[in-house]
Amino acid sequence: MTAAVDNQSATPSLRQRIGRAGGRLRPGVGSALTWWTHALASWLPPRLRTLLGLAHERVLLQYGGEELRLALRRGDGVQDIGQLPWTAQEAERGDALLGSLLAPRVAELPRWLLLPAGAALRRRLLLPAAAADRLRDVVAFEIDRQTPFAAADVHYDARVLERHGEQIDAELVVVPRATFDSAMAALGTVAGTVAGVDVAGDDGAPLGVNLLADAVRRRRADPWRGWNWAFAAIAVIAVAMTMWQLLSNRRAAADALAEQANARAREARAVAVDKRQLVDLVEGMAYLQNARAARPTTVEVLDELGRLLPDSTYLEKLSIEGDQILLIGQSSEASALVGQLEGSKLWRSPALTGALQPDPRTGRDRFTMTAQLAIDNAPANTPANKGAADARSQP
Structure with a gap:
C-alpha cells in the first residue's frame, strides 16, 4: 500500500x-x-x-x-x-x-x-x-x-x-x-x-x-x-491608481493644450497689433502722399512767380505757411502785380496788403502781397489710397 x-x-x-x-x-x-x-x-x-x-x-x-x-x-x-x-x-x-x-x-x-x-x-x-x-x-x-x-x-x-x-x-x-x-x-x-x-x-x-x-x-x-481578498484589494488599488494616472495624464494634456491655445492667442493678438500699426502707417503715408499731391510744391511756386513777375520786380521774402503765401519785395510796377498773378493755377486771390512804400534809394515801391495756395482734393484711386485699402483688407 x-x-x-x-x-x-x-x-x-x-x-x-x-x-x-x-x-x-x-x-x-x-x-x-x-x-x-x-x-x-x-x-x-x-x-x-x-x-x-x-x-x-x-x-x-x-x-x-x-x-x-x-x-x-x-x-x-x-x-x-x-x-x-x-x-x-x-x-x-x-x-x-x-x-x-x-x-x-x-x-x-x-x-x-x-x-x-x-x-x-x-x-x-x-x-x-x-x-x-x-x-x-x-x-x-x-x-x-x-x-x-x-x-x-x-x-x-x-x-x-x-x-x-x-x-x-x-x-x-x-x-x-x-x-x-x-x-x-x-x-x-x-x-x-x-x-x-x-x-x-x-x-x-x-x-x-x-x-x-x-x-x-x-x-x-x-x-x-484571505489571498483572494488581498489580490482583490491589490487589483482595486491598481485600477484606482491606473485611473488616477490616466486622469492626471489627461489633465496634463489639457493644461498643455490650453497653454498652446493661450500662446497662439497671444501670437494672434501680437499679429493684430502689428497689422493695426501697419494699417495706421500705410494710412498715414497715404494721407501725406495725398496732401503732397494736392498742393503745389515750393519749386513750382517759385517757378511760377519767376515766370509771371516782371523783370523790374524782385522779392525780399517768400513765405509759405499752410496754404498762405506771403510775398515781400520791391517793384516799379507794384500796383499791377495783382493782375499779373491772378491768372496762375497755383494760387488764388492774390492781393496787396498795406500801402505801397516808395524806396528813395532804389526808386521802386515796397509791397506786401498775400495769396491762397490752390489745394485740390486727392483722387480716391491714387496709389497711396489703394495701398492703405489693401493693408486694411489683409487678415
Whole structure:
C-alpha cells in the first residue's frame, strides 16, 4: 500500500508551495463563477490543472470485505490508489493512518465515501425546469410516492440527467438510513473527515450525488480566501491608481493644450497689433502722399512767380505757411502785380496788403502781397489710397 500511495506523491501543487494552504483557487461565490472557473480550467492541460489545484480531485473510500479501497477521482476518470486492511483496530486510528500513508497532496484532498450500486434505489423523474434550482427540496416530496421508504428513513439526493425545454429529466437516489449508518460506522474515525457520500453507478464510477444531509456536510474552508481578498484589494488599488494616472495624464494634456491655445492667442493678438500699426502707417503715408499731391510744391511756386513777375520786380521774402503765401519785395510796377498773378493755377486771390512804400534809394515801391495756395482734393484711386485699402483688407 505504501508503494502504491507513494506513486501519487507528484509535484506539490502551487498552493502547497505558497504555504500548503490547500483548498481551491476560487472563493466559490456563486454558480456563475463556478461554471466560469470550470470552463477556463477545462482548457488547461491536465498536469497544469493538477498543479494549480483546479482538477477537482477527491479521494474515494469504498469499504467491503474488511478492506478499504482507495481511489483518486480526477475529472471524469477514477484511478486506483490501493487497498488497506480495514479491521476495527485500523478503523479506530483510520484518520491518522490515512494521513501517514497518503502523499501530502493526496492527503489534503476531500474524502468521499463511495457506496456500492446495490445499496441505493434510483428513480427517474420528469420535473419542470424551474425545479432544477431547488432539486433536492423538490424530490423530498417524491420519496414517499416513488420509493417504499419514508423521507425520514433514507438519505437522498438528486441529479439532473437531461433538459428538454421547459422540463428536466432528473434521477432520485435514496439509500436506507440503516445501510448508510452502517457504512459510515465502518469507516471509524475517518467518517468525521468525509466531505460527501456518493453511490457507484453501473460502470463503477460515482454518480455525482451527495447523500449527506445539508446540516452535516463538511464545509471545507477555503484557505485561499484571505489571498483572494488581498489580490482583490491589490487589483482595486491598481485600477484606482491606473485611473488616477490616466486622469492626471489627461489633465496634463489639457493644461498643455490650453497653454498652446493661450500662446497662439497671444501670437494672434501680437499679429493684430502689428497689422493695426501697419494699417495706421500705410494710412498715414497715404494721407501725406495725398496732401503732397494736392498742393503745389515750393519749386513750382517759385517757378511760377519767376515766370509771371516782371523783370523790374524782385522779392525780399517768400513765405509759405499752410496754404498762405506771403510775398515781400520791391517793384516799379507794384500796383499791377495783382493782375499779373491772378491768372496762375497755383494760387488764388492774390492781393496787396498795406500801402505801397516808395524806396528813395532804389526808386521802386515796397509791397506786401498775400495769396491762397490752390489745394485740390486727392483722387480716391491714387496709389497711396489703394495701398492703405489693401493693408486694411489683409487678415
